[in-house]
Amino acid sequence: MVVVSKSAIEQFSYTRTNKPTTALFTQIPLVDLSNPDSKHQITKACEEFGFFKVINHGVPMEFISLLESEATKFFSLPLCEKQETGQPKPYGYGNKRIGIHDDVGWVEYLLLTTNQDPNLHRFQSFRLALSNYMNSVKKMACEILEIMADGLKIQPRNVLSKLLMDEESDSVFRVNHYPPCPEVQPLNDKNSNGNGNGNVIGFGEHTDPQIISVLRSNNTSGLQISLRDGSWISVPPDHNSFFINVGDSLQVMTNGRFRSVKHRVLSNSEKARVSMIYFGGPPLSEKIAPLPSLMRGDQQSLYKEFTWFEYKRCAYNSRLADNRLIHFEKIAAS
Ligand SMILES: C=C1C[C@]23C[C@@]1(O)CC[C@H]2[C@@]12CC[C@H](O)[C@@](C)(C(=O)O1)[C@H]2[C@@H]3C(=O)O
Ligand SMILES: O=C(O)CCC(=O)C(=O)O
Numbered sequence: 131m132v133v134v135s136k137s138a139i140e141q142f143s144y145t146r147t148n149k150p151t152t153a154l155f156t157q158i159p160l161v162d163l164s165n166p167d168s169k170h171q172i173t174k175a176c177e178e179f180g181f182f183k184v185i186n187h188g189v190p191m192e193f194i195s196l197l198e199s200e201a202t203k204f205f206s207l208p209l210c211e212k213q214e215t216g217q218p219k220p221y222g223y224g225n226k227r228i229g230i231h232d233d234v235g236w237v238e239y240l241l242l243t244t245n246q247d248p249n250l251h252r253f254q255s256f257r258l259a260l261s262n263y264m265n266s267v268k269k270m271a272c273e274i275l276e277i278m279a280d281g282l283k284i285q286p287r288n289v290l291s292k293l294l295m296d297e298e299s300d301s302v303f304r305v306n307h308y309p310p311c312p313e314v315q316p317l318n319d320k321n322s323n324g325n326g327n328g329n330v331i332g333f334g335e336h337t338d339p340q341i342i343s344v345l346r347s348n349n350t351s352g353l354q355i356s357l358r359d360g361s362w363i364s365v366p367p368d369h370n371s372f373f374i375n376v377g378d379s380l381q382v383m384t385n386g387r388f389r390s391v392k393h394r395v396l397s398n399s400e401k402a403r404v405s406m407i408y409f410g411g412p413p414l415s416e417k418i419a420p421l422p423s424l425m426r427g428d429q430q431s432l433y434k435e436f437t438w439f440e441y442k443r444c445a446y447n448s449r450l451a452d453n454r455l456i457h458f459e460k461i462a463a464s
């Protein structure tokens with residue numbers, strides 16, 4: 131992605147979106163982790179949006195800044211050096227292509243599994259920055275999952291967090307770099323209708339398959355979430371905070387009470403965006419099903435039984451925008 135020559139760009143047709151974007155999301159649910167009432171805020175946000183912003187998160191700023199500067203350094207290397215980390219099959223360095231099908235975005239990325247030493251032997255300082263950051267963010271993710279359990283009034287409170295703490299936890303880490311895209315019409319362009327027309331997709335719409343995703347980015351905009359009515363809302367960036375997404379697995383474990391959030395990233399014409407996301411997942415053998423302590427009376431599961439291995443296999447064979455849970459929904463009896 132560093133070499134943004136015309137010929138390299140022309141190999142890909144841009145994915146554009148004509149769907150309108152609503153105004154900037156000013157009412158983004160905000161959760162202060164130091165607030166004893168945060169369980170109510172988290173429950174409400176997960177039910178309404180499947181998404182919220184976290185402040186007073188306890189992740190040292192030093193770890194955050196260091197990882198961002200190491201990532202920026204890595205992405206500024208020549209393409210061949212970045213490719214030495216291996217192709218994203220599924221873990222490694224990727225450029226424009228996302229997943230195994232034809233999904234493309236104006237993005238380059240590094241995708242890692244958290245339970246294997248990354249293939250970054252030539253990048254010791256990057257490795258160390260990743261390890262400090264990941265451990266700290268995982269701790270925060272577990273704290274949030276425990277507060278969620280309190281909010282849902284389920285016991286034990288580590289019923290969700292233990293899945294991320296498990297040695298076999300199948301969690302993923304991703305660093306995305308979205309270079310400024312010359313084809314995007316700036317918002318003040320007289321030809322732009324301000325509705326998002328002419329926007330280039332950085333990362334296409336999707337839900338995250340895991341339990342919980344913890345996202346942090348630099349101060350460049352681009353992230354949008356989709357509301358239940360299908361409208362798209364821009365999330366104002368905040369480099370000091372984290373954004374939490376409910377993943378598909380948590381939707382199933384709460385029998386649909388929490389909803390996985392559809393989101394995407396639009397390219398920016400002027401500024402590069404760097405984001406880092408921890409995707410907290412269960413062990414491959416874990417059965418993904420509504421938590422028994424959440425089910426009331428004769429309440430039925432909305433989903434067929436499956437393991438995380440089965441869901442992941444199906445998810446990694448699907449296109450980015452596909453509804454992956456649909457294959458696991460029980461057909462309602464008429
Ligand atoms: C097109 C794809 C990329 C993805 C695997 C998939 O087949 C569908 C889900 C995608 C996603 C979205 C969230 C995370 O970024 C990701 C790592 C994941 O677990 O599921 C990606 C996958 C990927 O980039 O390989
Ligand atoms: O880069 C971002 O801000 C979000 C990317 C994303 O949704 C993903 O990698 O799954």
Ligand SMILES: [Fe+2]
Nearest residue numbers: 336337338393
């Ligand atoms: Fe995502």
